[in-house]
Amino acid sequence: MITGISITQIYVLDQEQALDFYVGKLGFEVQTDQQFGPMRFLTVALPGDPGHAVLLELPAPPAVSPELADTVRDVVTKGAGGGHLFLTTDDARKAHAELRGKGVDLPEEPVEQPYGIDFGLRDPFGNSVRVAQMTPPPAP
Missing domain, CATH: 3.10.180.10 (2,3-Dihydroxybiphenyl 1,2-Dioxygenase, domain 1)
Structure with missing residues (x-):
């Protein structure tokens, strides 16, 4: 399996x-x-x-x-290439500030969601990257 x-x-x-x-x-x-x-x-x-x-x-x-190579390159640059990375962090606000300090283009501020705090960005090629500080699940 x-x-x-x-x-x-x-x-x-x-x-x-x-x-x-x-x-x-x-x-x-x-x-x-x-x-x-x-x-x-x-x-x-x-x-x-x-x-x-x-x-x-x-x-x-x-x-x-x-x-197909040119077509794939075109689709990727438009952010439609299907590339998505979902990353986790212990502190979304701190990670956001550190990335901004490194010159990463951050179009979103960290937002509180039902599952935690997250924000999104794109890599230099158009791929979507989301960074989340996950809320621990409730104790049983």
């Missing part, structure tokens, strides 16, 4: 720019950076969570055909 998720994939248009954002701004660490034939297999993971990595993949062969 399936027991977990090891890698999630999002399309990025420039892997070096993706590293600057995900590692330099969000605090991920490079997990794998290998050249496999025509593609660079580049994964990042959060410190302390090496079991779940994010593949920062270019929309190019072998992921998509050469005929």
Whole structure:
């Protein structure tokens, strides 16, 4: 039976720019950076969570055909590429302030929701990122 998720994939248009954002701004660490034939297999993971990595993949062969690559790039830049990351934090307001201090464009302020406090942003390519401070479930 399936027991977990090891890698999630999002399309990025420039892997070096993706590293600057995900590692330099969000605090991920490079997990794998290998050249496999025509593609660079580049994964990042959060410190302390090496079991779940994010593949920062270019929309190019072998992921998509050469005929579709331009279309995928266009869709990604419009924020419709399907890339979504949902991240958690212990303190959403502090995380928001730290990201703003690192120059991350933050169109939303932290908002109290029924499940906790969260805010959203987009990576440099249009992928959606949400950061949430989850409210602990009520005791039974």
